[in-house]
Amino acid sequence: MRAVPALEHAASRARLTALPPLAAGALVAALDLLFPALCPVCGAPCGPGRRDPLCGACWAGIPRIEPPCCDACGLPLWRPLRVAAAPPGGDGAGDGGAPERVSSPADECPPPPVFCPRCEARRPAYDWGRAAARYEGPLREALHALKFGGRRALARPLADLLLEQCGAGLPADVTAVVPVPLARDRERARGFNQAGLIAERVARRLGLPLERRWLARVRATAPQSELAAEERRTNVRGAFRAAPDVRGRHVLLVDDVLTTGATLSECARAAAAAGAARVGVLTVARVL
Numbered sequence: 001m002r003a004v005p006a007l008e009h010a011a012s013r014a015r016l017t018a019l020p021p022l023a024a025g026a027l028v029a030a031l032d033l034l035f036p037a038l039c040p041v042c043g044a045p046c047g048p049g050r051r052d053p054l055c056g057a058c059w060a061g062i063p064r065i066e067p068p069c070c071d072a073c074g075l076p077l078w079r080p081l082r083v084a085a086a087p088p089g090g091d092g093a094g095d096g097g098a099p100e101r102v103s104s105p106a107d108e109c110p111p112p113p114v115f116c117p118r119c120e121a122r123r124p125a126y127d128w129g130r131a132a133a134r135y136e137g138p139l140r141e142a143l144h145a146l147k148f149g150g151r152r153a154l155a156r157p158l159a160d161l162l163l164e165q166c167g168a169g170l171p172a173d174v175t176a177v178v179p180v181p182l183a184r185d186r187e188r189a190r191g192f193n194q195a196g197l198i199a200e201r202v203a204r205r206l207g208l209p210l211e212r213r214w215l216a217r218v219r220a221t222a223p224q225s226e227l228a229a230e231e232r233r234t235n236v237r238g239a240f241r242a243a244p245d246v247r248g249r250h251v252l253l254v255d256d257v258l259t260t261g262a263t264l265s266e267c268a269r270a271a272a273a274a275g276a277a278r279v280g281v282l283t284v285a286r287v288l
Contacts (some may be wrong), residue, residue: 040151051157058138059157064165065133065286072119072132073261074286124261126253126268126279132165132284135257139285143256144230147194155197158256158284162198163205166282175249176211177203180267181240183220197274199254214243214251215267222253224263232262239271246274258283 005078037046039055049056068077115123133139139161146154179199187193196212201209224232251271255264258281268279 009169018091020088035153040145040149040154041138051160053151053153054142054157056143058142061138062142062161063134063137063139064161065131068114068121069130071117071125072115072128074128075116075118076288077114079130085214092232124268125265125272126281127284128171128278129258129261129281130166130169131258131283132162133257133285135285135287136251143194143285146197147190147256150191152192152197155194157203159198159201162202162254162282162284167206170252171250171278171280172208173250174206174208174252176209176214177206177252177254178211178214178271179261180253180255181212181217182214183217186223195255198256202254202282208252211245213254214245214268214274216241216243225257229260229262232260233265236263236266238266240267242267242271242274242276244274246271246278250278250280252280252282255281255284257282257287259287 013208034142037053038044038054039050039058041058044053044057046055047057049060051059065074065076069075070077137144142154142158142238145151146158151209179193179195179201182190182193182195200210219239219241221235221239224235227235253264253267253271259265264281267282271279
């Protein structure tokens with residue numbers, strides 16, 4: 001029995017989505033039986049719980065970032081629970097103390113923003129940022145397979161991960177989705193911009209326009225992975241320019257990984273310089 005790469009199988013499976021769910025499910029099961037799809041990360045058959053082309057085990061093994069998070073940069077935080085103080089004169093449990101006051105909806109108000117120590121000292125160049133998961137384990141391998149292995153089908157589950165983890169908290173007034181542009185020579189060599197593939201699906205699911213031309217690289221830069229934090233900031237300084245179309249808009253920048261934030265911060269500065277009202281950042285992964 002021949003096993004087929006997950007990329008080929010995922011493409012076949014994607015063509016079945018126009019069918020009724022029961023019929024599509026039956027055909028996918030038959031396809032799996034005849035030509036088992038292999039996960040591009042671990043090489044195992046995709047099986048139950050899969051998110052094509054990722055197998056169920058790799059999808060479940062992604063180390064997701066859960067709240068609470070910094071309201072500025074999205075860094076996951078540890079926050080102790082606040083315990084209500086006992087009412088004056090006793091604990092209110094039959095000892096003559098004041099009865100416990102039950103709060104009403106009128107008493108409720110949005111909690112104050114919470115920032116990590118770094119953002120308390122200095123806010124990032126963007127207005128808010130979120131990441132779906134930690135850059136480790138199956139997610140790191142999936143991103144490597146997408147970027148360096150040409151497994152474009154992985155953009156689909158990675159965009160879904162981003163929306164499932166961060167979508168509910170997105171501001172309602174976002175105007176457009178803008179992918180972080182890749183250097184021209186690297187995009188030519190790779191054949192695609194991984195941020196663009198992810199952003200395309202994010203925009204479609206959010207019902208927002210995808211604006212690739214609103215942000216451009218105006219000079220070549222060295223690969224950021226080879227540089228230290230300060231070198232990264234110097235490397236991308238002035239490397240981006242935003243189009244006048246961003247003026248007055250709430251722009252959502254999408255990228256694959258946030259490491260030091262140097263690239264995304266420079267993109268946000270370019271958008272702000274062109275008149276963007278707000279700039280938000282979404283990344284699939286974050287280095288912690």
